[in-house]
Amino acid sequence: MISALYLHIPFCRAKCAYCDFDSRALCGEALEGAAARYLEALLARLDAFGEAGALAGVRTVYVGGGTPTVLGPRLAGLVRRVRSWCAPDELTCEANPESFDDAMAAALAESGATRVSLGVQTLEPAELAAIGRIHTAEQALTAVERGRAAGLDVSCDLMCGLPGQTKENWRRTLGDIAGAAPDHVSVYPLTLEEGTPLARRAQADPALEPDADLQAWCMEEARRELVAAGFAPYEVASYARPGHECAHNVAYWTGESYLGIGRSAAGMLAAGEWDGLAALLGGEPAGAGAVRVRYVQRDDAGTRFDVERLTAREAAAEDLMLGMRMTRGVGPELLGRARALAGEKNVAAAVDEALSRGLATWAPDGRLAPTERGWLLGNELYGLMWDLASDD
Numbered sequence: 049m050i051s052a053l054y055l056h057i058p059f060c061r062a063k064c065a066y067c068d069f070d071s072r073a074l075c076g077e078a079l080e081g082a083a084a085r086y087l088e089a090l091l092a093r094l095d096a097f098g099e100a101g102a103l104a105g106v107r108t109v110y111v112g113g114g115t116p117t118v119l120g121p122r123l124a125g126l127v128r129r130v131r132s133w134c135a136p137d138e139l140t141c142e143a144n145p146e147s148f149d150d151a152m153a154a155a156l157a158e159s160g161a162t163r164v165s166l167g168v169q170t171l172e173p174a175e176l177a178a179i180g181r182i183h184t185a186e187q188a189l190t191a192v193e194r195g196r197a198a199g200l201d202v203s204c205d206l207m208c209g210l211p212g213q214t215k216e217n218w219r220r221t222l223g224d225i226a227g228a229a230p231d232h233v234s235v236y237p238l239t240l241e242e243g244t245p246l247a248r249r250a251q252a253d254p255a256l257e258p259d260a261d262l263q264a265w266c267m268e269e270a271r272r273e274l275v276a277a278g279f280a281p282y283e284v285a286s287y288a289r290p291g292h293e294c295a296h297n298v299a300y301w302t303g304e305s306y307l308g309i310g311r312s313a314a315g316m317l318a319a320g321e322w323d324g325l326a327a328l329l330g331g332e333p334a335g336a337g338a339v340r341v342r343y344v345q346r347d348d349a350g351t352r353f354d355v356e357r358l359t360a361r362e363a364a365a366e367d368l369m370l371g372m373r374m375t376r377g378v379g380p381e382l383l384g385r386a387r388a389l390a391g392e393k394n395v396a397a398a399v400d401e402a403l404s405r406g407l408a409t410w411a412p413d414g415r416l417a418p419t420e421r422g423w424l425l426g427n428e429l430y431g432l433m434w435d436l437a438s439d440d
């Protein structure tokens with residue numbers, strides 16, 4: 049059963065200096081024309097999946113980008129069209145503060161969105177300028193308030209390791225965000241992606257490179273500050289007030305099937321689901337040995353895809369790896385599946401290694417959960433789990 053749906057909107061008002069996501073910076077008539085053409089293709093694909101019966105079980109929807117709110121009133125129309133095919137409990141739209149005004153907040157709530165995810169990143173003007181964000185700190189705080197007033201769940205994305213960021217600045221951003229009382233906060237360390245303006249500037253000026261020690265401190269400080277403010281950490285980068293976890297992202301981390309529609313949208317389907325929808329996803333069957341298929345749509349029309357097929361063993365290793373991103377870790381059922389597919393000895397060795405390196409621990413309820421060290425050194429922990437995908 050496909051329980052999650054992702055829709056990608058590849059437009060922004062301006063391109064941030066660190067961004068390598070698929071989004072074009074457009075405005076005015078150029079944006080109008082491109083958005084109209086893109087939405088026509090997106091809606092046609094949405095309807096095609098709806099008519100094929102693929103959307104009936106969808107419980108969570110995420111409209112991401114890019115900046116979906118640059119679509120203006122068309123975004124609420126898209127939300128309504130989604131709701132004509134399914135009745136999700138959670139429907140998130142990503143938004144940037146400069147394009148999330150009162151009319152947009154009201155239109156989204158009225159059309160059936162339940163949640164807005166705001167790209168705040170920082171509340172320090174110099175840091176916002178250094179990474180090319182086009183909104184102010186005041187606009188960001190107003191956007192949180194606006195989302196709450198419209199009755200939406202509000203999430204804020206923050207970034208640490210920004211050029212010029214100090215411990216004092218980071219504390220101030222965290223304090224002000226906690227004070228604005230969103231329902232959810234995500235905290236990401238900045239990474240320099242090849243080819244971006246910030247990466248080029250950092251080549252000439254190494255002081256712009258994120259300091260890994262400062263980023264680790266910022267992540268720990270975020271955890272202290274946000275927990276003290278009533279948020280619970282439930283995933284490596286995610287904090288929520290009780291009952292406000294992002295169910296859509298939890299679906300990604302717990303091996304549930306999700307459909308991605310739009311250019312650069314990723315999806316993951318069980319082999320049988322893929323075969324049932326193959327005509328809409330490039331036409332090739334999952335094939336013998338594959339239990340799961342991952343794909344990325346490569347064009348607007350949905351005719352080209354990058355496809356990756358996973359064996360049962362690879363799927364179990366992937367589920368273990370993703371499950372260890374979550375504070376609650378992985379349960380006996382998944383560990384048992386991994387033992388059956390990857391071998392009792394191999395799984396025992398990986399778990400022992402994680403325990404001995406202090407990356408994981410057994411929780412009282414029998415789950416294997418990441419420790420604080422495992423949270424900070426996530427790539428080591430995830431690597432141990434993913435290595436179970438093969439004997440190599």
Ligand code: SF4
Nearest residue numbers: 060063064067113114
């Ligand atoms: S708003 Fe988001 S998607 Fe758009 S350029 Fe900035 S980081 Fe990239």
